[in-house]
Amino acid sequence: MYVYDQYDQQLLNERVTQFKGQMARYLEGKIAEDEFLPLRLQNGIYVQRYAPMLRVAIPYGQLNSDQMRALAKVARDYDKGYAHFSTRQNVQFNWPALEQCPDILADLAEVQMHAVQTSGNCIRNTTTDEYAGVIAEEVVDPRPYCEIIRQWSTFHPEFAFLPRKFKIAVNAVPGEDRAAIAMHDIGLNIIKNDAGEVGYRVLVGGGLGRTPILGTEICDFLPEQHLLTYLDAIIRVYNQFGRRDNKYKARIKILVKALGIERMRELVEEEWNRIKDGEGQLTQAELARVKQHFVDPSYEDLTDEPETLISAKAENKGFARWLSRNVRAHKKPGYAVVTLTLKQIGTPPGDVTAEQMDQIAELSDEFSFGELRSTHQQNLVLPDVEQRELFNVWQKAKVLGLATPTLGLLTNMICCPGGDFCALANAKSIPVAEAIQARFDNLDYLYDLGELDLNISGCMNACGHHHIGHIGVLGVDKKGEEFYQVSLGGNSGGNAGDTSASVGKILGPSFARDKMPDVVATILDFYVANRHEGETFLEAYRRIGHDSYKGAVYGKAD
Amino acid sequence: MAKLINTHGEVANTPLTQVTFEQWQASPNGNSLELFLSSDQTADLIGDQCKSFARICIDFPKFSDGRGYSAARLLRERYGFNGELRAVGDVLIDQLFFMKRCGFDTFALRDDQVLEDALAAFSTFSVSYQNDVLDQKPLFRRRMN
Numbered sequence: 133m134y135v136y137d138q139y140d141q142q143l144l145n146e147r148v149t150q151f152k153g154q155m156a157r158y159l160e161g162k163i164a165e166d167e168f169l170p171l172r173l174q175n176g177i178y179v180q181r182y183a184p185m186l187r188v189a190i191p192y193g194q195l196n197s198d199q200m201r202a203l204a205k206v207a208r209d210y211d212k213g214y215a216h217f218s219t220r221q222n223v224q225f226n227w228p229a230l231e232q233c234p235d236i237l238a239d240l241a242e243v244q245m246h247a248v249q250t251s252g253n254c255i256r257n258t259t260t261d262e263y264a265g266v267i268a269e270e271v272v273d274p275r276p277y278c279e280i281i282r283q284w285s286t287f288h289p290e291f292a293f294l295p296r297k298f299k300i301a302v303n304a305v306p307g308e309d310r311a312a313i314a315m316h317d318i319g320l321n322i323i324k325n326d327a328g329e330v331g332y333r334v335l336v337g338g339g340l341g342r343t344p345i346l347g348t349e350i351c352d353f354l355p356e357q358h359l360l361t362y363l364d365a366i367i368r369v370y371n372q373f374g375r376r377d378n379k380y381k382a383r384i385k386i387l388v389k390a391l392g393i394e395r396m397r398e399l400v401e402e403e404w405n406r407i408k409d410g411e412g413q414l415t416q417a418e419l420a421r422v423k424q425h426f427v428d429p430s431y432e433d434l435t436d437e438p439e440t441l442i443s444a445k446a447e448n449k450g451f452a453r454w455l456s457r458n459v460r461a462h463k464k465p466g467y468a469v470v471t472l473t474l475k476q477i478g479t480p481p482g483d484v485t486a487e488q489m490d491q492i493a494e495l496s497d498e499f500s501f502g503e504l505r506s507t508h509q510q511n512l513v514l515p516d517v518e519q520r521e522l523f524n525v526w527q528k529a530k531v532l533g534l535a536t537p538t539l540g541l542l543t544n545m546i547c548c549p550g551g552d553f554c555a556l557a558n559a560k561s562i563p564v565a566e567a568i569q570a571r572f573d574n575l576d577y578l579y580d581l582g583e584l585d586l587n588i589s590g591c592m593n594a595c596g597h598h599h600i601g602h603i604g605v606l607g608v609d610k611k612g613e614e615f616y617q618v619s620l621g622g623n624s625g626g627n628a629g630d631t632s633a634s635v636g637k638i639l640g641p642s643f644a645r646d647k648m649p650d651v652v653a654t655i656l657d658f659y660v661a662n663r664h665e666g667e668t669f670l671e672a673y674r675r676i677g678h679d680s681y682k683g684a685v686y687g688k689a690d
Numbered sequence: 691m692a693k694l695i696n697t698h699g700e701v702a703n704t705p706l707t708q709v710t711f712e713q714w715q716a717s718p719n720g721n722s723l724e725l726f727l728s729s730d731q732t733a734d735l736i737g738d739q740c741k742s743f744a745r746i747c748i749d750f751p752k753f754s755d756g757r758g759y760s761a762a763r764l765l766r767e768r769y770g771f772n773g774e775l776r777a778v779g780d781v782l783i784d785q786l787f788f789m790k791r792c793g794f795d796t797f798a799l800r801d802d803q804v805l806e807d808a809l810a811a812f813s814t815f816s817v818s819y820q821n822d823v824l825d826q827k828p829l830f831r832r833r834m835n
């Protein structure tokens with residue numbers, strides 16, 4: 133993974149010093165509350181329901197075991213002994229003291245971690261496929277491009293005060309999109325043209341939140357070297373013309389909609405033509421420099437499906453289940469990609485204790501070259517595990533509660549922190565997740581249901597990505613009471629062979645919390661009763677139609 | 691009263707006749723004028739005519755309104771404006787470093803801001819990743835490893 137050189141480290145150290153100073157001036161009363169707000173946000177600090185929340189960046193989901201240990205130490209020294217992995221591949225601490233945040237950031241800087249631009253109206257952490265670099269299907273490894281974007285976006289002088297937050301996602305796998313790029317302000321699909329040259333298909337104006345919209349293509353093939361100037365051009369147009377009078381209309385998606393994609397493209401190209409051949413153009417030397425940080429670790433020459441694996445699988449149903457769900461093919465024979473699920477029943481999705489984090493770091497050192505990934509489904513990944521060690525890894529992960537064999541199934545839910553922590557929430561989300569997990573705990577049933585994404589957000593901000601869950605749950609406030617609105621048919625585009633991202637459609641009036649497991653059960657029963665052989669939940673929904681599901685749940689089709 | 695500073699310290703203001711873009715369009719003449727550019731006016735609106743002014747003041751009605759950064763950069767980088775570029779309005783310490791990088795050379799610092807803290811803010815970072823008005827080369831063209 134990328135290792136800082138003296139420039140990167142110096143910049144980060146200076147950031148730590150800057151924020152220390154800003155915090156001191158704030159505490160001395162020299163900076164007003166509303167003027168401190170963007171400063172703390174751009175250093176990852178929200179003020180939440182009970183305490184400040186610190187969001188630490190995990191650039192494009194990539195981290196190493198030392199960084200994991202440092203996070204565990206933060207959880208232990210400054211928090212209540214646990215951390216929460218978010219849907220944007222970042223990690224959040226729910227209980228730090230505001231005054232201690234500069235110290236936490238200083239500690240993290242020692243392991244090349246930070247909270248830069250994890251919040252605020254600026255360019256946020258770029259996200260990508262959690263399996264980047266270890267799967268055969270990708271066109272190229274997207275991580276070097278993400279790192280180049282990270283550097284370009286860090287303290288960008290022109291774009292620190294955009295109309296609203298700005299998220300970029302990168303995908304490099306044809307026909308599959310775990311990064312859900314169509315849901316981002318800018319989505320970059322790395323592709324090769326007929327001549328075999330690398331470039332990007334660029335989408336703009338996607339996003340969740342109050343007005344969920346899929347991104348629209350603004351450029352069908354942008355050559356590799358133009359990455360940063362093109363991003364500059366898009367965001368420059370947005371910075372000048374995006375709405376600033378209404379925060380609900382301030383995202384770039386609203387600008388794209390207002391101008392129309394044709395006009396948007398014209399403006400961007402006009403801007404881009406003036407800078408594209410300048411010094412901002414990416415050089416091959418820089419690409420090569422960054423790429424060398426992402427070369428393969430020293431893999432051994434192994435073969436797929438070793439004897440030990442085959443026999444362990446035959447002898448142990450639990451292991452076989454875990455293999456079938458939580459382990460996926462690696463580009464290198466004899467290796468596998470293992471997902472450690474943070475979806476233990478009784479624990480909020482994405483939460484891990486400091487002890488678990490230390491153990492995860494151990495696992496990564498022992499079995500995966502010390503590397504880890506965080507995923508948008510709030511899990512962690514050991515990217516490079518030898519297949520002959522899988523049984524071993526499974527046993528250890530099981531003891532740690534990290535081997536729930538349900539990746540991609542109903543109970544591997546995505547769930548935001550919701551009303552238990554988040555000041556913006558309309559309703560709690562964690563208890564809903566827990567009730568559903570408790571109700572549907574029969575593995576045979578879950579396996580029979582097959583691929584199913586259920587996503588829960590506590591409010592319109594959609595941190596739990598409810599719009600793109602096959603089943604989406606949104607917390608709403610009904611005269612001061614917590615209710616839940618259900619939508620069906622959303623899709624992130626992350627499923628093999630089905631990249632058709634879509635936004636879910638609301639089923640009907642919302643439900644009280646205690647009704648939610650029943651509602652989900654009704655939807656599932658209807659699916660099971662009406663599916664064709666081999667048809668997934670989403671496929672069946674698309675075939676049978678929204679209204680039939682509506683009828684099943686509300687007792688009448690209208 | 692705002693304190694007028696450059697990156698070294700307090701400076702005296704040379705009073706110039708101030709015009710808005712609309713006023714100047716109505717009668718485009720006069721020497722040593724100062725143009726007041728509001729935050730909803732873009733650099734492209736003025737274009738090459740920027741060279742008619744001795745000074746351009748770009749307004750930040752609220753510190754969180756970031757349009758002025760693009761305006762400044764474009765005036766400098768695209769239209770080659772060489773005169774004085776001044777940040778006016780809600781000009782606060784913690785935005786000065788960005789402003790400097792976008793080509794501002796004087797800053798009408800809001801009166802409640804502490805002068806020493808402001809001057810220190812100009813050297814917050816000794817390295818930047820991106821190209822900017824001060825350095826046309828991004829770090830990746832300057833790295834020596």
Ligand code: SF4
Pocket residue numbers: 548549550551554555556557558589590591592593594595596
């Ligand atoms: S979706 Fe709403 S409730 Fe949930 S974390 Fe985001 S802002 Fe908070």
